[in-house]
Amino acid sequence: MSEDYILVTGGAGYIGSHTVVELLNSNYNVVVIDNLVNACMESISRVEEITGKTVPALQVDLLDKNAIKSVFKKYKISVVMHFAGLKAVGESVELPLLYYHTNIGGTVNLLEVMKEYNVKNIIFSSSATVYGTPQYLPVDENHPVGGCTNAYGKTKFFIEEIIKDVCNADKSWNAVLLRYFNPVGAHKSGKIGENPQGVPNNLMPFVAQVAVGRRDHLTVFGDDYDTPDGTGVRDYIHIVDLAQGHVAAIKKVEAGCGCVVYNLGTGIGYSVLDMVKAFEKATEKPIPYKVAPRRAGDIATVYANPQNAEKELGWKATRTLDEMCEDLWRWQSNNPNGYKASS
Amino acid sequence: MSEDYILVTGGAGYIGSHTVVELLNSNYNVVVIDNLVNACMESISRVEEITGKTVPALQVDLLDKNAIKSVFKKYKISVVMHFAGLKAVGESVELPLLYYHTNIGGTVNLLEVMKEYNVKNIIFSSSATVYGTPQYLPVDENHPVGGCTNAYGKTKFFIEEIIKDVCNADKSWNAVLLRYFNPVGAHKSGKIGENPQGVPNNLMPFVAQVAVGRRDHLTVFGDDYDTPDGTGVRDYIHIVDLAQGHVAAIKKVEAGCGCVVYNLGTGIGYSVLDMVKAFEKATEKPIPYKVAPRRAGDIATVYANPQNAEKELGWKATRTLDEMCEDLWRWQSNNPNGYKASS
Numbered sequence: 282m283s284e285d286y287i288l289v290t291g292g293a294g295y296i297g298s299h300t301v302v303e304l305l306n307s308n309y310n311v312v313v314i315d316n317l318v319n320a321c322m323e324s325i326s327r328v329e330e331i332t333g334k335t336v337p338a339l340q341v342d343l344l345d346k347n348a349i350k351s352v353f354k355k356y357k358i359s360v361v362m363h364f365a366g367l368k369a370v371g372e373s374v375e376l377p378l379l380y381y382h383t384n385i386g387g388t389v390n391l392l393e394v395m396k397e398y399n400v401k402n403i404i405f406s407s408s409a410t411v412y413g414t415p416q417y418l419p420v421d422e423n424h425p426v427g428g429c430t431n432a433y434g435k436t437k438f439f440i441e442e443i444i445k446d447v448c449n450a451d452k453s454w455n456a457v458l459l460r461y462f463n464p465v466g467a468h469k470s471g472k473i474g475e476n477p478q479g480v481p482n483n484l485m486p487f488v489a490q491v492a493v494g495r496r497d498h499l500t501v502f503g504d505d506y507d508t509p510d511g512t513g514v515r516d517y518i519h520i521v522d523l524a525q526g527h528v529a530a531i532k533k534v535e536a537g538c539g540c541v542v543y544n545l546g547t548g549i550g551y552s553v554l555d556m557v558k559a560f561e562k563a564t565e566k567p568i569p570y571k572v573a574p575r576r577a578g579d580i581a582t583v584y585a586n587p588q589n590a591e592k593e594l595g596w597k598a599t600r601t602l603d604e605m606c607e608d609l610w611r612w613q614s615n616n617p618n619g620y621k622a623s624s
Numbered sequence: 625m626s627e628d629y630i631l632v633t634g635g636a637g638y639i640g641s642h643t644v645v646e647l648l649n650s651n652y653n654v655v656v657i658d659n660l661v662n663a664c665m666e667s668i669s670r671v672e673e674i675t676g677k678t679v680p681a682l683q684v685d686l687l688d689k690n691a692i693k694s695v696f697k698k699y700k701i702s703v704v705m706h707f708a709g710l711k712a713v714g715e716s717v718e719l720p721l722l723y724y725h726t727n728i729g730g731t732v733n734l735l736e737v738m739k740e741y742n743v744k745n746i747i748f749s750s751s752a753t754v755y756g757t758p759q760y761l762p763v764d765e766n767h768p769v770g771g772c773t774n775a776y777g778k779t780k781f782f783i784e785e786i787i788k789d790v791c792n793a794d795k796s797w798n799a800v801l802l803r804y805f806n807p808v809g810a811h812k813s814g815k816i817g818e819n820p821q822g823v824p825n826n827l828m829p830f831v832a833q834v835a836v837g838r839r840d841h842l843t844v845f846g847d848d849y850d851t852p853d854g855t856g857v858r859d860y861i862h863i864v865d866l867a868q869g870h871v872a873a874i875k876k877v878e879a880g881c882g883c884v885v886y887n888l889g890t891g892i893g894y895s896v897l898d899m900v901k902a903f904e905k906a907t908e909k910p911i912p913y914k915v916a917p918r919r920a921g922d923i924a925t926v927y928a929n930p931q932n933a934e935k936e937l938g939w940k941a942t943r944t945l946d947e948m949c950e951d952l953w954r955w956q957s958n959n960p961n962g963y964k965a966s967s
Contacts, residue, residue, distance in 0.1 A: 336788055374789075374792070374793060375791055375793055376793065377786065377789035377792075377793050378732060378735055378786075378790060381728070381732050381789075382732045382736065383784050385724070385728055385729075385732070385782075386728075386729055386732065389721060389725045389728070389729065391726050392721055393721050393725065396721065396903065407902050432786075432789045435789070439728075439782050442778055443720065443721075443724050443775075446717075446720035446724075446775045446778070447720055447721060449717070449720075450717060450718055450719065450720050547698050
């Protein structure tokens with residue numbers, strides 16, 4: 282094993298923790314930093330249980346530049362995987378300055394420290410939200426970007442542009458910008474999973490909390506979209522597939538790729554009601570739901586063209602909808618209150 | 625005179641100092657902050673000479689949030705005019721992180737302090753660069769934005785989006801985003817003007833330094849554009865016209881406008897050679913020039929549709945090309961080394 286470390290920012294979060302598992306399984310050394318604003322260190326203990334390896338994990342806020350530097354002083358970092366950031370769409374509309382300050386300020390600090398320590402490989406956690414309302418389907422990486430209307434999505438777009446400019450100014454940088462579609466599910470062990478604070482913003486954690494009895498019913502926002510059953514269609518991707526996409530991206534940055542962009546999705550669209558039915562099948566529990574009006578900013582249908590990632594990263598999502606639901610349910614039923622009960 | 629102050633960030637700079645003169649002439653109280661990275665306090669002394677009024681001016685960096693707060697504690701601010709920021713296109717391509725850190729970080733700090741002190745009126749110094757390569761001419765405010773390729777221009781675009789989101793989240797904010805075309809010239813007194821550090825990035829300061837003997841000759845980048853004489857065409861606007869546009873914008877924010885955007889330009893395009901000839905006429909000096917290849921990122925022709933500002937701000941540029949050149953020459957010949965000699 283080499284002395285090099287992969288630095289994972291936001292590594293205690295949902296996507297971060299699953300990616301750390303896959304990195305450890307691929308024999309990378311990992312160091313995690315997380316400000317724990319929206320995560321807890323219990324997830325890292327679980328990662329250690331799953332993998333039988335230890336992970337140094339430090340409470341570091343990216344707004345504290347000296348704290349970032351201390352990590353780069355202590356560990357020889359070869360690649361940074363940058364997941365850290367606030368991510369609630371609705372909150373970002375209410376509190377845009379918080380999002381710009383945290384996500385843009387934190388990323389610029391991180392990039393400055395990377396530059397100072399001559400660490401010029403980054404994999405960035407972007408989002409399909411940068412595409413805004415799709416002009417065609419499936420959405421490929423050449424689709425116009427920047428059309429999204431909430432501050433959360435804009436921070437993803439702005440950070441992509443910042444990283445592109447950094448790579449353009451200094452050709453020794455390599456960056457893979459990964460545009461996620463809708464990550465769901467959990468690790469097969471049932472030990473780690475999505476652990477939203479308060480009311481979940483995303484469909485599947487909400488559905489799971491209904492199944493486990495923490496919520497009465499699901500609210501379906503709009504059943505009059507131009508889709509097969511009238512509910513919104515998204516490209517749900519199993520979190521472990523997504524995590525493995527990041528491991529594939531490491532090889533790309535290490536080969537020297539400049540700044541490249543890939544969709545991480547399945548290419549398949551499922552409606553809200555498809556997801557509810559699949560989850561009912563996996564859990565053998567009914568998921569009561571009520572239909573409410575559409576939410577502002579929601580769109581009918583989005584799904585990815587994931588072919589570039591397959592061609593250029595040698596990565597493809599393989600896990601089925603049933604597996605997403607079964608794995609989510611194992612996590613949720615084993616941990617009805619997330620990480621809280623055991624912390 | 626009221627107890628309210630207009631806070632002018634970057635008030636010691638070229639556009640800032642001329643705007644402070646017009647504000648004082650319109651009987652506003654002004655407090656200036658500037659980090660003096662690209663300006664000096666001598667400009668404020670000159671503003672005081674011109675107007676016969678005193679201006680509190682503090683060396684404050686917008687990256688120092690506590691320093692901003694101390695200004696808001698001391699002065700009752702009614703409107704912020706936000707000029708502060710790095711502005712060299714070429715440097716921004718080389719050092720994008722410096723630009724994102726300074727311009728975005730500084731603005732977010734400023735907006736956070738404004739919010740904290742319940743000061744929710746802002747006039748922002750944006751740029752026609754946000755339009756990128758024009759899709760039609762003249763460029764009006766509905767032209768698509770975000771197409772520019774350098775970090776300087778992107779910071780202007782990102783800040784516009786940030787301010788829009790802030791206004792959208794809280795309807796008690798008012799913002800006027802002013803998209804400048806090409807400000808040139810100087811105050812009629814010859815006491816204040818553009819004072820670039822090092823080699824000027826913009827045409828007219830360079831021409832003026834040739835005339836005054838600080839440079840051998842002008843380099844014209846490209847004479848094979850699809851324009852009447854082959855050189856690039858821009859919308860040059862007299863700095864005092866531009867400054868007066870800001871005074872007009874104050875009334876707009878005070879009336880409660882939400883977030884609005886105006887071009888500040890004349891609507892007239894002049895070529896590089898037009899400008900050289902006009903300057904030769906004003907100075908009765910020859911301006912030797914050499915033609916060099918086009919610069920990457922430069923475009924053939926840009927000029928404004930300034931009708932919205934006329935209609936909604938009651939403001940219109942009135943100063944002629946000859947006046948721009950005469951006033952620039954008075955400043956340059958009286959101050960061949962800018963503010964340096966007298967500081």
